[in-house]
Amino acid sequence: MSANHSTPLLIVEDDLALQKQIKWALDGFESVTASDRESAIAQFRRHQPAVVTMDLGLPPDPDSVTEGFKLLEQMLDLDSGVKVIVLTGQNDQAHALRAVALGAYDFLAKPFDPDILTLTIERAYRMAELQAENKRLQALHQPDALEDLMTRDPEMMRIARMIERVASSDATVLLLGESGTGKEVLAQGLHQASKRSGRFVAINCAAIPENLLESELFGYEKGAFTGASKTTVGKIETANGGTLMLDEIGDLPHSLQAKLLRFLQERKIERLGGRQEIAVDVRVVCATHQDLMALIKETRFREDLYYRLAEIVVDIPPLRARQGDAVLLAHAFLRRFANDQKRVGMNFSDDALKAIEAHAWPGNVRELLNATKRATIMAEGQRISAADIGLTAPSTDADGDAPRDLDLRMVRENAERQAILAALARANGNIAKASEMLGVSRPTLYDLMHRLAIK
Numbered sequence: 001m002s003a004n005h006s007t008p009l010l011i012v013e014d015d016l017a018l019q020k021q022i023k024w025a026l027d028g029f030e031s032v033t034a035s036d037r038e039s040a041i042a043q044f045r046r047h048q049p050a051v052v053t054m055d056l057g058l059p060p061d062p063d064s065v066t067e068g069f070k071l072l073e074q075m076l077d078l079d080s081g082v083k084v085i086v087l088t089g090q091n092d093q094a095h096a097l098r099a100v101a102l103g104a105y106d107f108l109a110k111p112f113d114p115d116i117l118t119l120t121i122e123r124a125y126r127m128a129e130l131q132a133e134n135k136r137l138q139a140l141h142q143p144d145a146l147e148d149l150m151t152r153d154p155e156m157m158r159i160a161r162m163i164e165r166v167a168s169s170d171a172t173v174l175l176l177g178e179s180g181t182g183k184e185v186l187a188q189g190l191h192q193a194s195k196r197s198g199r200f201v202a203i204n205c206a207a208i209p210e211n212l213l214e215s216e217l218f219g220y221e222k223g224a225f226t227g228a229s230k231t232t233v234g235k236i237e238t239a240n241g242g243t244l245m246l247d248e249i250g251d252l253p254h255s256l257q258a259k260l261l262r263f264l265q266e267r268k269i270e271r272l273g274g275r276q277e278i279a280v281d282v283r284v285v286c287a288t289h290q291d292l293m294a295l296i297k298e299t300r301f302r303e304d305l306y307y308r309l310a311e312i313v314v315d316i317p318p319l320r321a322r323q324g325d326a327v328l329l330a331h332a333f334l335r336r337f338a339n340d341q342k343r344v345g346m347n348f349s350d351d352a353l354k355a356i357e358a359h360a361w362p363g364n365v366r367e368l369l370n371a372t373k374r375a376t377i378m379a380e381g382q383r384i385s386a387a388d389i390g391l392t393a394p395s396t397d398a399d400g401d402a403p404r405d406l407d408l409r410m411v412r413e414n415a416e417r418q419a420i421l422a423a424l425a426r427a428n429g430n431i432a433k434a435s436e437m438l439g440v441s442r443p444t445l446y447d448l449m450h451r452l453a454i455k
Contacts, residue, residue, distance in 0.1 A: 005125050008032050008047050012040045012054035012071065013087075013294035014062055022053065022087075025114035029121065033200040035059070037071045044075055048409065050128035051083045051105075051121055056095055065095050069102070069328065073408035076103045081131055087112060131232030136453045149185055150332050152421050153322035158440035159186070159314055166312050167193030172264065174249075174309050177286040180366030183287040184245065185314065190285060198242025198282070204236045214256055215272050224273025236269055237281055243283040249309065250290035250301060261305045284309075324421030326356050326368060331428045333369050334384070337376035341438050346376060351393035353426045355386035358394040417452050422446070424454070 009031040013019040019033055032047055034040035036059045044052070052075060053190075056068030074084055083105035088096045096107035105124050108117055149160055166173060167190050175183040184202060191200040207218055215224075219234030236244055246252070252260065263269055264284065268277040286309050295301035319326055330348065338346040348356070361367055375388040386393040419438060429431035435445040448454075 005029070005050065005129075007050045010034065010040065010043055010047065010049040010052040010054075012052065012058070014055065014058050022117075026053075026118060026121065028118065037067050037074075040071055041074055041078075044078060045407070048079065049082065050132075051085070051124045053085045053087055053117070053121070055087055056092070056099065065092075069099070072099055072102055072104060081128060083128050085117075085120055085124060090399065103140050106205035110405065136450075148181065149189060151322065151325050152328060152424065153317070153325050154417075155314055155317050156325070160189070161390065162314065163190050164193050166190065168195075170283060171311040172284045172286070173312045173314060174188055174310055175285065175314050175316060176292075177287075177289065177406065178318045178362075178364055179289045181316045181318060183316060186314065187243070187245045187285045187287065191283070194243065194283060196242050196283060198240055199238065200243045200245070201235050201239035202245040202247055204247045205249035207426045210253045210255070212260070217256070218259070218269050218271055220272035221274045224271070226271065228273065231271070234269070234271065236263065236282060237271075238280065239282045240280050241282070243285060244282065246286045248288055249286040249289075250288040250292055250295055252301075254300065254302070257302045257305050261302065264305075264308045265330055291320055298367065319361040319368065320359075323418055324425040326359070326361060327353055327422070327425030329365060329368055330356050330372055331425070333372035334376060341376055343382070346379070346382050346384060349386070350426075351386045352384050352389055352391075355389065355391035355393045357422065357425075359391050413452060416448060417454065420448060 009026065009029045011019060011022050011031050011033045012035075013022060013033070014035045016035065016153070019035065023031055023033060032043050032049075034043045039060075040054070043049075054068065054071065056065040056072075056318060057063060058067040058071065061067065072086075075084060080103070086096050086099045086104050087105040088107055088109055092110070096104075096109075099107060105127070106120055108120065148434070149156070151157060151160070163173075163186055173187075173190060175186055177183055187202070188200055203216060205213065215232070215234065216238055217234050219232050219237055220228050222228055222231045246260075263280075267281070268279050270277055275328075281313060292301055292306050296303045319329075330353075334348065338344055356368075363370075371391075372388050374383045374390070379385075379388045411434060420434070423434040423437045424431075427437060431442055431445060435442045438445060440448070
């Protein structure tokens, strides 16, 4: 009987006679062997086993457990989910317990019962498979709070899950990224996921003159200055019970940074011209495209304010770094604008899709949105060309940099993922068209999408 598992069992044992005995006892499993730490790591990297059995006493000092513990730590560093079963001598229970404390799955004393070892290995495989399936399902999950975020990019999906986890806390979130990457979409998603009862209030610190920004943020009492004919509530107070987004926080005048810091520390404000402190319960989200650490070095941004704002920092990748997202978003924008312009049935030509994929999009999602809207209005027919978008179709597919990762399995998976995401984007999610582009059957494409956790 042969156990059907996706990876072989790795048996690490320096006593070659015992190694053969273990391999024979476990003949139901496909297995590979190693007799020292170096060969074990080589086999581990090559086969990426889900389960390992190992002796702690390995060369060059088989009477010591030093090499065994080094190997255990190395394997867990390479794959924290690997299930390591330690086979120990009768008097080595203390070492076995230490191994479990470090992350080993289980231990058995020699001489072992083959049936018990087989059962232990089967359970270890089952646990590894369940954890891998759970990880795959988590990767497929699109957080409900960020339903407005359109992406298939793994990094953006990770950010979406991060936002969802952070939402229930009151931690201040700092969103960093180039202009047009969708910082406000993420901020609104954070607010929705937080279930806060108040409003989402956004203010652009760069768009309001310095002499007006303070009154906009903190409000003012009647008579506080010339023209203050009535008491006016500021943005911070307006967001009470909700979320306040301070966009372009890097442009906040230095004179207001100390006042904002005091509010963040005490959660109380004073309106201009007022003497009464007002408690405000508000979640603060800040965003900027600037390098705040560089501004700190130039003394244009307070370091203490930065660390108060940066409780949770989210780095948003530019559109050019998101696998398949440019074409995915272009299709979505085209549907929206075509409906608005009563030009239902419009679509992109192949040269337009290739141009969208190849373009660097320095203005990110905002630039893509504007280009698609312009093309929807200006295109003469129902088919939008690269020229309609204002781009030049690439003459040949550009070759990327040579992969730095020499793990062939990872290189292959990354290449497959990029090709599938690109095909799905070009086909606008149509599985039949995408499978035809890729030269595989639909069942094969479904299997690949399942294995690579592509939704």
